Amino acid sequence: MSSLPLDWSVPRPAVVLRVRRETQDVRTLYLRPPEGVWAFQPGQFNMLYAFGVGEVPVSVSGDPGHRDVVVHTVRAVGAVTTALARVRPGQVVGLRGPFGSGWPLQEAQGRDVLVVAGGIGLAPLRPLVCGLLRHRHRYGRVAILYGARTPQDLLYRDELQRWRARFDMQVEVTVDRAGPDWRGNVGVVTRLLPRAGVDPAEVVAFVCGPEVMMRFAGRELEALGVAPSQVFVSMERNMQCAVGLCGHCQFGASFVCRDGPVFRYAEVRDRLWVREL
């Protein structure tokens, strides 16, 4: 035997079909699936590899109904994400996945749906919204609450407009700070929670954003009467293997890459309040 490849560690080349500028530091990449077609659960992530630079976890942000393209929305914050945000159509990135748990949208059938997103956290929730709108009749009232740092940091602007224009969905956007020409909400996204027109006893909530935001969103939802078992959050941890072997993503007993990233809030609530766990 001359070689023992760790098949799960080998990225497959994916050609960049299109790049969309979302904001000054965020790009959405449309990739050709290495195997032609491809399927994922909303909420799952891929490991994206920039040749020689490194590999990082990035949520899939595309419509699960589109199986001929892999979509990722990347915010350039460091070496790898900057390299990924700079790719041009025709170039190739490495891809392996999908990994992790997805949003259990089926649990929301026949119930109200509340989507709470902060910053880049809208990316892993977008497939959920796409899936939900595809079968809109299966759900009760739907509300999306989305917070960004500034109006310039809002993702998927055209799509947000389209979502807002629908009569069967409530979309609320807020920013942390804005210039005088912003006429929308200012303040943290959790402040919008009481305004979401959903029934706390009937709603299933899907939350993704910075950890501190998820912590307070969970607490606020509980205060409004939403059961912790009806809330889902997506955790972020350092990940290097994505298959539960490298140990980096541990969050208490959970390997976030394998047991998450999507968790039932009731399961992680206590851990979320332990500092530096």
Next chain:
Amino acid sequence: MSRPPTSDGSTGSPSGYVLPAEGLGELFDALVRRGYTLVGPTVRDGAVVYDRLSSPQDLPVGLTDEQEAGRYRLRARPDRAYFGYTVGPHSWKRFLQPPERVLWRAVRDGDGFRVEAAPEEAVRYAFVGVRACELAALAVQDRVFMGGSHTDPLYRARRADAFVVAVQCGQAGATCFCSSMGTGPRCTGGYDLVLTELLGGEHRFYLEAGSPRGDEVLAELPCRPASPEDRQAADQAVSRAEAQMGRRLETQGVRELLLRNLEHPRWDQVAGRCLSCGNCTLVCPTCFCFAVEDTTDLSGQVAERRARWDSCFTGQFSYLHGGSVRATTRARYRQWLTHKLATWWDQFGSSGCVGCGRCITWCPVGIDLTEEVAAIRGSDGLRSGREASGENP
């Protein structure tokens, strides 16, 4: 005495044999003839480490070790014992999960790249001198690297091929606590051959096989059937080790104890001593975490991915954009200890600590996990003033 089940489920040979001490070389030869690369204890830089062996003379003959928290010293024994010491800073994991390895190489190819699996050295190891706690550690790592949905093929291949020669401990060290962890000192399975070195009277080994492979090798050795006295002497040797056990850890409810004391002031106290050096994780026979590194050659045409041992005591380990999740030593020590003794149960159905004492001996400041657990147990429920502020990442 009924035979315990062995690694491959066979019952091996039903009775023990005796090998004169001079016959140890024949065991080495028999393994080499079968194509095994022999690795085992040998002395380097004043410590017993695991490395390639070519003859029994490479073993730490006539040496023993003195261990205490933060202290390790070799000294001469009055006899010519081959295995008269306990465990040193190395463990067998270094052969199954090498400290550093190339996972793959990729070559630029137009706008894209082509991945080539890295050539992996195919080695069949014979591990000579595996102690009871180490058999337990191998079983723990088996569950990590082969028990889940994704496995490590290198580990799997090397583990399947490895021939395990276990050695019963005839003495225990001051930092040993395998009997608390239920992992020793008696080897009860998971080996191909097990030796007990008998030093009183004729220098000899009491020998049993634990697998058909072990039977085959045993059949080639200049052995004689063991007498009841040989058997009794072997049994007593292990009982002596049991009686010498230097440390104790109360395991009753330890998982729950630690998990309900995540805000105990003892974590602050230990953080005041811990250097966050990561020695404890490097020497631990069950610690498995690794980091992945991507690099390119100077031309930028060939990229490589490497894996190397990592430690939860580094800042990089839990790094997220903006900072480390576990920025303080308090959080890192707590992560390490609660993983070993508590969350490991949830993840792999066993303790992550086998009681080998390495982390105690090799900690530069002598931090002793048995002492840390006892301190928390002694003031169960105490909380330090700090509360989660919600401000951290």
